[in-house]
Structure formats: structure tokens, C-alpha cells
Amino acid sequence: MKKLFWIFVTIAAVMLIAGCGGSTAKGEKLKAGFVYVGPVEDAGWTKSHDDGRLAMEELDFVGESVFVESVPEGADAVRVITELAESGCDIIFTTSFGYMDPTLEVALQYPDKTFLHATGYKTAENYTNYMGKMYQSKYLAGIVAGNMTKSGKLGYVAPFPIPEVVRLINAYTLGAQSVNPDATVQVLWTNSWFDPVHEKEAANTMIADGCDIITQGTDSAGPQEAAQAAGVYSIGYDSDMSMFAPTAHLTAPVWHWGVYYKDVATKVHNGTWTNEPIWWDMGTGVTGLSPYNEVVPQEVRDQVAEVKVQILENDQIFTGPLYDNMGDLRVEDGVALTDGEKLSIQWFVKGVKGKIPNAK
Amino acid sequence: MTDIITILYAAIASGTIILYATIGEIITERSGILNLGVEGIMLMGAFFGFYLAYSTESLLLAIIGAAVIGGLMGLIHAFMTITLQANQVVSGLALTMFGTGASAFFGVSMVGKTLKTSFEAIPIPLLNKIPVLGEILFDHNILVYFAFVLPVIVWFVFNRTKWGLALRSSGEEPLSSEIMGIKVIKIRYIATIVGGVFIGISGAYLSVAYSKLWVEGMTAGKGWITIALVIFANWNPLIAYGGAYLFGGLTQLGLNLQKFNIPFPIILLKSTPYVFTLLFLLFISIKGKRSNLPKALGESYFRESRG
Numbered sequence: 001m002k003k004l005f006w007i008f009v010t011i012a013a014v015m016l017i018a019g020c021g022g023s024t025a026k027g028e029k030l031k032a033g034f035v036y037v038g039p040v041e042d043a044g045w046t047k048s049h050d051d052g053r054l055a056m057e058e059l060d061f062v063g064e065s066v067f068v069e070s071v072p073e074g075a076d077a078v079r080v081i082t083e084l085a086e087s088g089c090d091i092i093f094t095t096s097f098g099y100m101d102p103t104l105e106v107a108l109q110y111p112d113k114t115f116l117h118a119t120g121y122k123t124a125e126n127y128t129n130y131m132g133k134m135y136q137s138k139y140l141a142g143i144v145a146g147n148m149t150k151s152g153k154l155g156y157v158a159p160f161p162i163p164e165v166v167r168l169i170n171a172y173t174l175g176a177q178s179v180n181p182d183a184t185v186q187v188l189w190t191n192s193w194f195d196p197v198h199e200k201e202a203a204n205t206m207i208a209d210g211c212d213i214i215t216q217g218t219d220s221a222g223p224q225e226a227a228q229a230a231g232v233y234s235i236g237y238d239s240d241m242s243m244f245a246p247t248a249h250l251t252a253p254v255w256h257w258g259v260y261y262k263d264v265a266t267k268v269h270n271g272t273w274t275n276e277p278i279w280w281d282m283g284t285g286v287t288g289l290s291p292y293n294e295v296v297p298q299e300v301r302d303q304v305a306e307v308k309v310q311i312l313e314n315d316q317i318f319t320g321p322l323y324d325n326m327g328d329l330r331v332e333d334g335v336a337l338t339d340g341e342k343l344s345i346q347w348f349v350k351g352v353k354g355k356i357p358n359a360k
Numbered sequence: 361m362t363d364i365i366t367i368l369y370a371a372i373a374s375g376t377i378i379l380y381a382t383i384g385e386i387i388t389e390r391s392g393i394l395n396l397g398v399e400g401i402m403l404m405g406a407f408f409g410f411y412l413a414y415s416t417e418s419l420l421l422a423i424i425g426a427a428v429i430g431g432l433m434g435l436i437h438a439f440m441t442i443t444l445q446a447n448q449v450v451s452g453l454a455l456t457m458f459g460t461g462a463s464a465f466f467g468v469s470m471v472g473k474t475l476k477t478s479f480e481a482i483p484i485p486l487l488n489k490i491p492v493l494g495e496i497l498f499d500h501n502i503l504v505y506f507a508f509v510l511p512v513i514v515w516f517v518f519n520r521t522k523w524g525l526a527l528r529s530s531g532e533e534p535l536s537s538e539i540m541g542i543k544v545i546k547i548r549y550i551a552t553i554v555g556g557v558f559i560g561i562s563g564a565y566l567s568v569a570y571s572k573l574w575v576e577g578m579t580a581g582k583g584w585i586t587i588a589l590v591i592f593a594n595w596n597p598l599i600a601y602g603g604a605y606l607f608g609g610l611t612q613l614g615l616n617l618q619k620f621n622i623p624f625p626i627i628l629l630k631s632t633p634y635v636f637t638l639l640f641l642l643f644i645s646i647k648g649k650r651s652n653l654p655k656a657l658g659e660s661y662f663r664e665s666r667g
Contacts, residue, residue: 244573
């Protein structure tokens, strides 16, 4: 028994030394940690971040990067983030809304490390939030949908009624209506970021109701599969989802997080990083559309390309007159929503069929 | 009207997932063994079923494979709890964790794969011409039809055969049963393995026939709903129909309430199976009715220590 104890102590000591050695031996190289809300193979949101992580690893001053997947939002996240900080990560990215407070809590305890949180709004000395203007790409996807629909009824499988999701649904709807004024978007909430079976059921419910293009704000490929099986079109989200729906998938508004992750790593490495919140637009390449299905006509592609240039020059997606789906005028003619208003939007534009639970 | 038909049709298709698992768990629990590994066994069945359907393109092999893996998981539980007399709750939870982890680990290569073959709906001639009912009930795939008759078969075996009597008495009074010449250990082994087989099949139905895709953790708590449903069904396979299709229907209803703009908190719908189970337990105790809860459920049985 005593012998066993000493063996144990020896192993523990060796591991401790090796652990310390690891961080010093690498010298100036950065170590990055990522916290994911879903599995890396989700083919959606989490995969898009992991692709970004791998892109960042190519930088020669980034030593290594690690990730923890399927981390529940809430108290458990504090433990995971603390472990990453303790294991020597210099930069820690947390990639879901529910990590905002847990990340802040840990950030305050490790002032010499940099913490970045996607989709939130809080900041601290060594902590900020980052996001891309996905709504611009959703608007472009809406143009594709508005052109390709026959019934004028579009279906949207939505996760939680938070402003980010509401904003994207609105942008998609406005995009579709810009080419097809009567287009409507049916929204069904699943109350989950990742539940393939339920997402598929939601999509099937809308297809049975006559929706002929299905898109989603959720992270799994379930809705794509439903569209493929039912013989209607679909528009993916987060990552290119065409492998799930080879003939149905028209395009997908996607994230290219690598662009941003490389930028952060470089700035932290050079010491030029600031805690200014990031909300990059489409021009930086952090969002965009994935390659088109061959059925999308050239005129539609040209139209999208044209609108994209306009948006980059002068983004008027959320410029009035805008009515909500109860018929009230929300934004006066010529007035544009401010970034703050866009970030906190809690009403649906005209043409969205659905309710925001708990909204006034 | 068509909306209601669509909802009920979908309720049958989605209820079938938990119906198989519930029948499996009833068989196991009736013999006196509590198996909390349903979630893990379903996931293993879902993965192996999908894997075989994808790689061999044989649906029969997929179902057999899922049944075999379910049976093996049942065998592990039986060996742990009957032979080694481990705590049934602990062993079951361990199976859930093992099944969740192992299916996720092996399943990485299957994520995003599309099946070339799947179960097609086979309308039953004549019956499918019945207005309303025909559309709801008789235009499904073969696994759904088999689920129609399975509870009746199991009910018949329970109540009209010697084997069923032996199984039920093993769950009530193992010691007396043994004295009467019933091989309690053998019965419990068989019941736990057969239960695992049906839970495995429920997983394969989910991945191969219902959602036609595989992702880790895709059961999303359906295994736990099953365990609640067994109590709700009062360990009676015939009541399991109602419970399974009711809970299947609730998911569909949640989506459709939204469609008609009816303000109902959808989050609450997800908890209804458990609320119903609680209400049922309350009902039983207020009415002073005897529940079918097997008396010896969850207890280890020591053959050597008589009395």
C-alpha cells in the first residue's frame, strides 16, 4: 500500500513538472482554448468555430489550441473555462450566448489572459465580445429564397427567441420580400440549439403546411434532411450543409471565423489587442454565402452580387419604413436602426408568421 | 381537418420510438430488474442500426444489429445486477453513460451520412381507404405496424402463458417463485436481454426509419421519458399504447400550436410526460388503488439466502 502511494506521488510530481515545462518550453508561442456548446461534428455553428480554430493554428506564433465540446451553458461552463485558464491557455474563446457571465467571472480572476465571448454584450479589461453581421448574409440568402419559392411561403426552424435570432429572421424575411413582396416566413421555435430530431419534425410540419423553402437558425442538419426527403428546397446555416441535402440545398449563410481568430491571435501576440467589442460586417469575410446549388439561375446570382456591393457601401437593410407583423409602423421612413437597436431587436417584421414568446 | 390528421399521423410515427423502448422496459421491470440504461441502449441501437443500414444497405441487418447490440447491453446489465448483484440503479446509469459516450465515439464517422435505403410507407390495402383513420393509421412503414401488434403479444404472453406468469412472479416474490420451481435467475436474464433487444430496436427505428440521420445524443432524453412512461402505463403493455402515442403527439402539438399562433409555453410541453407520471402516482395513492409496481423491483435476489 505504501509502495502504491509513492508510485502515485511520483506520477503526480512528474505530471506537474511536465505540465509546467510545457508552458515555458514553448516560449513565446500562444496557446488558445475554445469552449463549444455543441459537438464538433454538428455540421453547423460549432463546426464553423472549429474550422476557425484550425485556421488560426496555421499561424506560426500559435503553439497549440485545445477545445472542450458540448459544454452546458451555466455553472458547468465556469469550471471548464477555469480549467482551460489553469492549463496555460493565453486566449480563451467561448462560443455561445450562455457563456457570457461564466466567462466574465473567470476573466476577472485571470487578468493576464485574454477572454473572448461570441454573441454577447459584456466587456471587462481583458474580456470582450465578438460577432459578425450575419444578418447581411441572411438578407442575401433571403433574396435567393424569394426568387426560388413558388408558394411564397418560407419556413424557418428557430432556436431561442433572443435578439440575435430575431434579427436574422427579420433580415431573411426582408431579403425575400425585396424580390417577392408577398413572401411570408413561418417561424417554429424548437427551444434548443441542437436537437436534430425535433428540428426535422418542425421542418416537416411547415412543409406539410405548404412551405417550399426551409431554412434554420438552429445548428443541426435536421431541417436540411427534411427538405431533401420532401423534395423542397432548403437554405443551410452556419456551415455549408449541402452534403446533407445535395439537391435541396440552394446555399447557406456561413461563418468564416478563421478570419477573426487569426486577427485576435496576431493582436494579442503583438500586444495591440484592445477590449473593443467586435461586430464585423460581410466585407471582412467573416460571413458570406456558401457555393450555390446548380439550380440557382445566373440572374439570381448576379442580383445577389449586386446587392452585396450595395450593402457594403451603405447597409440599409434595417432602414424604414419598417412595419412589425402586427401592422404597426416601427421604423419611420428613412430612419435606420442603430447598432444598439439591431442588437436588442425583439419584434418581427411584417410577413413573419410567428410570435416571440414573452415579448410585449 | 387535414391539420388534425397530419398531427395524429405524426404522433403515431413519433410515438413508435418510445413505444418500442417502453415495451422493452416493461418486460425487464416486470421480472424485477430496473434498467435505467434505456437512454444509452437506445443510442447504441440508433448508432449500430444506422451504421449497418449505411454500410450494408440492408434494413433487415440494421434492425437485427440494433437488436443484438441492445440485447448485449441488456446482458451486461443482467450480469452486473443478477450474477454480481450490483446495485441496479448504478449499473443502469453506468450503461446510459457508456452508451452515450461509446455511440458518440464510434459515431463520428457516420455524422452527415445519408442513407440510400430506408423504410418506406406501405399503405395497407382496403384499411387505408377508411376515412380519417385509414390516413392516420394505415399508411406507415413496417416497424410502425409491428409496434401496433407488439404490446398485444406481450400482454398475451404476460397474462395467458406459463412463461408470463413465471416472469411476473419473479418480479413480485422471487423467493416463493424459486420454491415453486421457477428459475428466477434464468427468467430475469431472459427478460433483461429481451427488454434490451426492444430498446435497441427503438433506437434503430429512430435513426434509420424516423429521422434517417445519425448524430450523437440524438435521443435527447427519450430514454428517460420511457422510464416515466412505464410508471404511467402502470407496467401494462396495453396502456403503453396510449402513453407513447400521447407523448408522441405532444411534441407535434407543440409545433402546431405555434403555427396557429396559440400562446402556450412550449417549454412546459416538454415536461408534460413527467407531470403526467406524477399525477398518475398521485391518483394511485389517493384512490388507494394497487399499482402494478413489481414488488421486488430493484432488489437484488440472493438465491442462497432463503428467508
